[in-house]
Amino acid sequence: MEQATKDFNTGPDWKVKGMNVILNDMKGLVLASSLNERLIGKNTLEIKDPNGKEFVKEMVATATKGEGWVDYQFINPETKKLEERSMFVKRLPGSDLFVGVAITK
Incomplete structure (x- = not known):
């Protein structure tokens, strides 16, 4: 787990x-983010996308069930552009953690 967290945060x-x-x-705390290092260590449970969708809460709910897709809008911190994204989330067995992989639509 430690190596995966380090790799997600810094690995090219x-x-x-x-x-x-x-x-x-599962409480919304970001342990790793390959796109936005400023989120590491922050609780994002209450954030909303530009349309007001509580997408992190939806990710947690989806991961609680096991796995699935969550669609949301996102302002890319590198390009500053609004993007339509989908994230596949999966709960890690035997833990209160989930991993997610987002793609731009």
């Missing part, structure tokens, strides 16, 4: 244009 293999890999706990 995870910093692919149009993709984001995250590791969160």
